[in-house]
Amino acid sequence: MTFVLLASLSPVRSAVADTQLERWTEAVRQTPYRYSLNFYRNLSIIRTWVLLSTGFCEKPDRHILFDNQGVFKGYLNNRDDEAATQQAINQLRKKLAAKQKEPFWAEGSLSDAGYPFALACDQPHVDLQESTARMMGPDKDVLIWGSWDGLKVGDKNAPVPLYKAFIDIYETRKAQGRYSFPDSIMKEILGQVLIESGGLKNSRSVANANGIMQLRTTVLKDCGIPKEYYLHRMAQIDCALKLYQQNHRNLEEPFNALFGKLPEKKRNALYGLLLIQAYHGGVGRITRLLNDEELNQSALYFSSHHQSYSAEDIALGMVYHNMGRDHFGLASLFYLVDVAIASDKLCAHKALKNLKYCAG
Numbered sequence: 001m002t003f004v005l006l007a008s009l010s011p012v013r014s015a016v017a018d019t020q021l022e023r024w025t026e027a028v029r030q031t032p033y034r035y036s037l038n039f040y041r042n043l044s045i046i047r048t049w050v051l052l053s054t055g056f057c058e059k060p061d062r063h064i065l066f067d068n069q070g071v072f073k074g075y076l077n078n079r080d081d082e083a084a085t086q087q088a089i090n091q092l093r094k095k096l097a098a099k100q101k102e103p104f105w106a107e108g109s110l111s112d113a114g115y116p117f118a119l120a121c122d123q124p125h126v127d128l129q130e131s132t133a134r135m136m137g138p139d140k141d142v143l144i145w146g147s148w149d150g151l152k153v154g155d156k157n158a159p160v161p162l163y164k165a166f167i168d169i170y171e172t173r174k175a176q177g178r179y180s181f182p183d184s185i186m187k188e189i190l191g192q193v194l195i196e197s198g199g200l201k202n203s204r205s206v207a208n209a210n211g212i213m214q215l216r217t218t219v220l221k222d223c224g225i226p227k228e229y230y231l232h233r234m235a236q237i238d239c240a241l242k243l244y245q246q247n248h249r250n251l252e253e254p255f256n257a258l259f260g261k262l263p264e265k266k267r268n269a270l271y272g273l274l275l276i277q278a279y280h281g282g283v284g285r286i287t288r289l290l291n292d293e294e295l296n297q298s299a300l301y302f303s304s305h306h307q308s309y310s311a312e313d314i315a316l317g318m319v320y321h322n323m324g325r326d327h328f329g330l331a332s333l334f335y336l337v338d339v340a341i342a343s344d345k346l347c348a349h350k351a352l353k354n355l356k357y358c359a360g
Contacts, residue, residue, distance in 0.1 A: 021105065024106040039069055039316050040070075040315075044341065045072070056072065064118070073096055076088055083110065089118045113330060130198065131194040137160075144159055144160060144162055147234075169241065181247075184357075190346055191344075192339050200212065211230060212233055215240060219239065258296075259306070262306050269312075276339055285328070312336070319333050
């Protein structure tokens with residue numbers, strides 16, 4: 001197993017050091033904003049282990065623990081059932097605090113996170129190998145051709161891979177003047193497909209999200225898509241890009257009010273990351289991270305100290321420091337990292353190495 005060095009700062013010390021917290025959100029609230037330094041890099045290492053079954057997740061029947069900087073703290077082989085595994089995780093948390101490898105710990109349950117955070121290595125809903133193949137073809141059942149609302153992609157004798165349909169639809173609509181969001185996020189939009197649905201046309205979630213872009217019925221209706229075409233892949237792509245444009249119109253002004261002073265490259269990178277997050281969690285929630293008096297405290301800090309943090313660290317920090325509020329949780333924290341990992345894997349494919357969106 002390859003040894004990976006993870007960056008860390010000095011442990012948080014407080015009045016409750018080496019003791020049990022009432023709930024995991026106390027650990028979040030006590031984490032200084034400066035702990036976001038290298039958070040993205042650290043969490044990317046852990047999520048790569050999970051999504052690609054490498055590192056400490058070479059064996060899928062494990063849980064790994066990490067702290068408020070995304071630093072790996074230990075692993076646990078799963079027990080015979082979920083309840084026994086959860087009990088063992090809590091024992092490991094307590095042990096880490098007792099050995100002063102963590103200043104505090106919080107008990108978790110099957111329905112509530114604990115601290116240090118625990119993450120299952122087995123992620124059956126994500127198979128990057130299969131989903132990448134589904135995006136790229138060449139199997140006939142995943143290639144696409146047809147028309148939708150004035151759009152045309154491929155033809156019966158020359159169907160195209162799903163990724164090509166995305167590019168063709170985006171560039172056609174942009175030429176028509178329908179999109180003004182930065183095209184630098186097209187790489188991440190392609191990666192989103194792998195995380196959202198794995199490219200499966202008939203994918204449906206427990207939250208009633210449908211199709212390759214996991215769009216809710218309300219969004220599909222807003223796009224004017226008849227019910228019988230909800231899973232139509234071209235319709236899904238077109239509607240998802242419309243949603244990005246709508247989110248862009250709502251997010252750009254509050255974002256610039258707080259982060260407009262950032263250097264252009266960092267500003268554009270951060271804005272793209274928040275647009276990706278808005279697709280996942282709703283633009284209203286991301287806007288509140290910028291202008292709500294309770295939720296925007298971390299954003300205000302990062303706006304004033306942006307020189308010390310990457311765009312990725314800022315985007316994750318804004319989410320992390322609000323976990324446990326407004327439905328932000330570990331899934332929100334992982335989303336940007338997972339999309340980036342999927343995007344990089346997709347762009348590593350030989351057919352995409354010269355794609356302009358990947359080159360950026």
